[in-house]
Amino acid sequence: MVDKNKPQSDKPGGWLSRFAPGVRKIVSRRETPDNLWVKDPDTGDMLYRSELEGSLWVTPSGRHMRIDAPTRLRFTFDGGEYESIDTPDVPEDPLKFSDGRSYRDRLNAARKASGRKDTMAIGFGPVGGQSAVVIVQDFTFMGGSLGMAAGEAFIKAAREAVARQVPLICFTAAGGARMQEGALSLMQMARTTLAIDEIKQAKLPYAVVLTDPTTGGVTASYAMLGDVHLAEPGALIGFAGPRVIEATIREKLPPGFQRAEYLQEKGMVDRVVARGELPQILGQILSMLMGGSRLAA
Template identity: 50%
Template sequence: MSWLSNVRNKIASMTKKETPDNLWHKCKKCEAMVFLKEYEENLHICPRCDHHGRIGPMLRFEQIMDENSWKIIPFTAVKEDPLKFKDQKKYTDRLKAARQKTEEQDALITVFGTIEEQPCVVGVQDFAFMGGSMGLAVGQAFVDGANRALEEQCPYIIFTAAGGARMQEGILSLMQMPKTTVAISMLREAGLPFIVVLTDPTTGGVTASYAMLGDIQISEPSALIGFAGQRVIENTIREKLPDNFQTAEYLLEHGMIDRVVHRKEMRHELARTMDYLMAWKSAA
């Protein structure tokens, strides 16, 4: 090996050690390369175009809950593979892979804690867990969260992010739609607020059930929100839809949601909303 080749190999080796693969984040919207540390410190929002990246439950709880105030509500066991489903892989294998990837039990995690010293139950769907799909476990976790809110007499906040119902559980996944609706009715009867925060993306059976039943409907900027896909709708009605169709801003303009709130303002907005909606309790 020549002296020049030896020097080149050493430089390449040093470069690889000093520039790890996770040093940069590429924005999915503007494709700008941003320092990962800068991106994380900015709450996973692109500092160039303000695109709100997708985040998981633990990061969400850290961002909005009071420090050291929240505890995870334990999962109630459900039948994991009721239909013994198999496509290219066994459903049980897909669950195992999703759990290894996210380090979560299923696609919805609920906690009890405080936001600006106001007690609340908060649920966060994880799109990284099988597309945030709704099955028996998600439906049960939602109901467990509602029951805890009833027990504590506090608001229930849900952050949605889902591709819809979980196909591997067939009609049993669709039955979670009325099941969660009944839980929301119980909250309403008790006079407890149900606040929905729509995040990117919220679609399918989740949109058709609890995602659109909030007393207050909030969304993060530019979130994709809808039931069927835009292309499916266009092919059905044979009309061209607006480019911003099914975005949070479009839904706000057409009266389907109440607010579009920046992630940096979400914590205070939720605290203020809870304060308004729970005024009856302090006055009683």
Template identity: 55%
Template sequence: MSWLNSVRNALPFVAKKASTEENLWHKCKGCGQMVFVKELEENLSVCPKCDHHERIGPKIRFGQIFDGDYQVLPMPRVPEDPLKFRDSKRYADRIRTARTATGEQDALVNARGTIGGYGAIVGVQDFAFMGGSMGIAVGEAFVRGVENAVADGVPYVIFTAAGGARMQEGILSLMQMPRATVAIAMLHDAGLPYIVVLTDPTTGGVTASYAMLGDVQIAEPGALIGFAGARVIEQTIREKLPEGFQRAEYLLDHGMLDMVVHRRDLPERIAQTIGYLCAKQAA
């Protein structure tokens, strides 16, 4: 607080300046326009001006995708700092900061509920938690999500959002890629679908493993999806990349996705997909 404001607030005969909540408005990352937060929330965190899909966390996603009540599955207990890693900050401190900021234990949260009347286990990666990075906790949560789906006899649906593997856990984070692949095989052995919804952004080791192994690959409009960054690719191949490269619509046109679905249509489209893939079980 400045000296002038301190004096102003101390004088009883001077009217106090009206305060305004800082979170009344949101600047859209797509068009740069200021959007009323309430209007944005009512529109499922999609910009009403340019249709840009903002990043959302597990609680909001679960509320949007499930029919009603849902049950959040407990997070598995794993070693939190197996390598005692430190860069400019201790890894343990980074985890504590991320937990305080997001209210989540780690970057992948699972929940049980129904979508269009069909039972499902849904996993949501939170990009706000250390960039949604894949470490031991994320890998273990993915496996537990699949195990619960197999036990319940329902599909596993995952919403991916990640910057890749978590560097602070070294090779242990990379080991989660084959672990996830084996878990998906367990799901297939049980005759259950694995549905992937790629959201902005899905990159790195997550894209190189469970994000691209779905029986059905869905993406939100405009989502950034890829392994290496566009700049790295351009420097490697020494060519200019086409417009919209690594965006959901481009990947759909080139056969890497099955569909691009607006956020408001996701519950219905996922329910239709589950109904089609689980027709025999329903019968």
């Protein structure tokens, strides 16, 4: 039995659809794009995406949000103009690894989500007036994990810098080694170190910009071998995470431990630089290290 005193829901066959079939379509709420707003991780405020993009993805609270490789390259090169350099191909899933899901499936899913082949992207162009090869580690691709593809890309970037006789800039962002590649991943720590030695032998500068987060084997290799180390404000930088360290030593860590500002105080980072100032600062430092020469031929 239908309760005549109970309001009827607006479903097909309900009073609204029976008496005014077109009303629902007219007054229905306009769909809002899912990516129109971004939540500030510090304050919880909803931020307009276009305004965030205009501020280089730095929130009003000062948080330097993580950005993908194409965005980073665009922000870094003068006028957003640069020559893209292809990264080398490497064997896929050489260990036939599976942790309940095959590594190949995980790679395909990451590529579909990011539109990228792997975590590294390389570009060449002017940075603050100084020609440079720039390699960017993209945390959105499997946490920026260091694997064979990342190692080969770094070596390619280093050799491009030597061939063009320009500095190399590396923007790091990683959660550690890519476990699906086992010891092949760990080998990249030594291989990238040897590539940096090629840059040193060519008497060219190597600058590192540490972004949030830079951890694990990346920190233990090419992230800490630069001639100069800059960092974005608030970036987490270390080998193991703070929770792991606290659990190991059973002590509370100091406030701001492993953050860029703390590491600058301790001498591990040369300077903490806001994202918008990085191209100019990098250009000035690298020009000085290059003996005053600016744009390369």
